[in-house]
Amino acid sequence: MPDGSVKKPSRIQTRNRRLILDAALDVFSAHGYRGATLDQIAEAAGLSKPNILYYFAGKEEIHVTLLSQLMETWLDPLVEMDASGDPMEELLGYVQRKLDMARALPRESRLFAGEILQGAPRMRPHLVADLKPLFDEKCAVIQGWIDAGKLAPVDPRHLIFSIWSTTQHYADFDAQVQVLSGQDPMEGARRYLDTLFRRVLSPQP
Amino acid sequence: MPDGSVKKPSRIQTRNRRLILDAALDVFSAHGYRGATLDQIAEAAGLSKPNILYYFAGKEEIHVTLLSQLMETWLDPLVEMDASGDPMEELLGYVQRKLDMARALPRESRLFAGEILQGAPRMRPHLVADLKPLFDEKCAVIQGWIDAGKLAPVDPRHLIFSIWSTTQHYADFDAQVQVLSGQDPMEGARRYLDTLFRRVLSPQP
DNA sequence: TTGCTTTTTGACCAATTGGTAAAGCCACGA
DNA sequence: TCGTGGCTTTACCAATTGGTCAAAAAGCAA
Numbered sequence: 001m002p003d004g005s006v007k008k009p010s011r012i013q014t015r016n017r018r019l020i021l022d023a024a025l026d027v028f029s030a031h032g033y034r035g036a037t038l039d040q041i042a043e044a045a046g047l048s049k050p051n052i053l054y055y056f057a058g059k060e061e062i063h064v065t066l067l068s069q070l071m072e073t074w075l076d077p078l079v080e081m082d083a084s085g086d087p088m089e090e091l092l093g094y095v096q097r098k099l100d101m102a103r104a105l106p107r108e109s110r111l112f113a114g115e116i117l118q119g120a121p122r123m124r125p126h127l128v129a130d131l132k133p134l135f136d137e138k139c140a141v142i143q144g145w146i147d148a149g150k151l152a153p154v155d156p157r158h159l160i161f162s163i164w165s166t167t168q169h170y171a172d173f174d175a176q177v178q179v180l181s182g183q184d185p186m187e188g189a190r191r192y193l194d195t196l197f198r199r200v201l202s203p204q205p
Numbered sequence: 206m207p208d209g210s211v212k213k214p215s216r217i218q219t220r221n222r223r224l225i226l227d228a229a230l231d232v233f234s235a236h237g238y239r240g241a242t243l244d245q246i247a248e249a250a251g252l253s254k255p256n257i258l259y260y261f262a263g264k265e266e267i268h269v270t271l272l273s274q275l276m277e278t279w280l281d282p283l284v285e286m287d288a289s290g291d292p293m294e295e296l297l298g299y300v301q302r303k304l305d306m307a308r309a310l311p312r313e314s315r316l317f318a319g320e321i322l323q324g325a326p327r328m329r330p331h332l333v334a335d336l337k338p339l340f341d342e343k344c345a346v347i348q349g350w351i352d353a354g355k356l357a358p359v360d361p362r363h364l365i366f367s368i369w370s371t372t373q374h375y376a377d378f379d380a381q382v383q384v385l386s387g388q389d390p391m392e393g394a395r396r397y398l399d400t401l402f403r404r405v406l407s408p409q410p
Numbered sequence: 411t412t413g414c415t416t417t418t419t420g421a422c423c424a425a426t427t428g429g430t431a432a433a434g435c436c437a438c439g440a
Numbered sequence: 441t442c443g444t445g446g447c448t449t450t451a452c453c454a455a456t457t458g459g460t461c462a463a464a465a466a467g468c469a470a
Contacts (some may be wrong), residue, residue, distance in 0.1 A: 411470100412469100412470080413468100413469095413470090414467100414468085414469090414470105415466100415467080415468085415469100416465105416466080416467070416468095417464105417465080417466070417467085418463105418464080418465065418466080419462105419463085419464075419465085420461105420462100420463090420464095421460105421461090421462095421463105422459105422460080422461085423458105423459085423460075423461105424457100424458095424459090424460105425456105425457085425458090425459105426455105426456080426457075426458100427454100427455085427456075427457095428453105428454095428455090428456100429452105429453085429454090429455105430451105430452080430453075430454105431450105431451090431452085431453100432449100432450095432451095432452105433448105433449085433450085433451100434447105434448080434449075434450090435446105435447080435448070435449085436445105436446090436447075436448090437444105437445095437446085437447095438443100438444095438445100438446105439442105439443095439444095440441100440442090440443090440444105
């Protein structure tokens with residue numbers, strides 16, 4: 001009974017749950033929720049299908065578990081944006097952290113993108129409960145910076161949208177980026193996005 | 206034999222093929238390739254499943270047909286960008302056309318996004334054959350504008366990437382945008398993106 | 411070793427799904 | 441009105457897939 005409420009997980013349990021979740025991340029991010037099969041996940045994890053179902057109640061629970069864990073990681077760079085820091089530095093730093101994340105965790109980025117793309121059927125509660133408050137808070141912070149004349153006036157909400165979309169693009173649309181820009185585009189992306197947001201946010205004298 | 210090489214399609218054929226493709230666009234864009242079923246498509250089209258398969262050889266052919274048709278529409282706004290026009294106007298016009306497209310054709314945008322997200326298994330040939338040459342050509346045009354001092358220096362490839370990602374974001378991540386920005390965000394997006402790219406591209410005196 | 415719990419597996423199942431075959435229907439020109 | 445060929449449906453199939461179950465195996469404390 002691996003879900004036995006109080007008992008702490010054995011070493012085998014933590015190892016196998018981790019194996020399964022990592023395999024599932026591979027498969028889900030590559031084929032989407034419906035496109036992934038338990039057999040694929042089982043094979044990728046090196047376990048049998050019934051054994052997978054010994055650790056997770058079903059396919060959906062695996063997916064939901066991944067999404068929940070992902071939420072933390074995903075919000076982290078935004079959480080770090082500090083209202084008391086230098087506005088331009090904070091925002092450009094956020095852009096870089098987001099871009100680093102897309103480079104380091106493309107599977108997670110694609111898993112998230114796939115979920116949203118299909119209307120966030122399993123994630124909307126998380127969005128409303130976790131993302132929305134943080135989003136509103138940080139929008140207020142940015143608006144404060146703008147009102148103080150530290151940044152050029154822009155709509156903070158759309159600013160954040162554009163940071164998300166431009167950075168995650170390199171993970172989510174990698175297949176396209178690869179076709180179009182041959183060699184490693186990440187260093188170029190780093191420079192371009194820094195320029196982009198620096199020019200947008202620089203207050204006009 | 207609806208595919209009979211030479212015969213021109215009957216009125217029933219054009220009507221039903223259109224019905225099927227429209228239904229398939231609904232279903233594929235909402236659930237992804239693997240997540241869509243022929244039964245769903247059949248029901249949405251108001252036809253029986255075997256009847257669907259009378260007009261298309263199989264599920265994959267429907268998907269491929271949609272993607273091929275989409276490619277034209279998708280490239281169109283970029284094709285319209287004219288090397289002999291005013292650089293700033295041409296680029297900002299392109300941004301607006303792209304955004305209008307995301308608003309008017311969200312299903313198409315999501316279909317495309319889903320395909321790329323999963324590694325473009327059925328579309329890579331199209332990308333290489335159709336998108337890549339156009340992309341390279343327009344990058345050269347933009348580079349020419351920059352060299353002529355008409356635009357601030359940026360990497361044209363990443364500039365185009367950022368135009369694509371910021372505009373399509375409003376279609377592809379609609380579920381998230383809805384949660385975060387309540388009312389209709391499109392007018393705000395229009396203004397924001399105009400400001401964004403205008404500031405980035407304005408040559409410094 | 412013994413005895414108990416945790417983990418793993420092979421066999422199986424019902425539902426779904428893409429696809430087929432053949433018979434029936436229907437429009438329309440001769 | 442009667443064929444004829446294009447269109448539609450009913451009945452069906454084999455493969456896949458998420459999931460179950462009971463028994464076997466492996467840990468592990470005494």
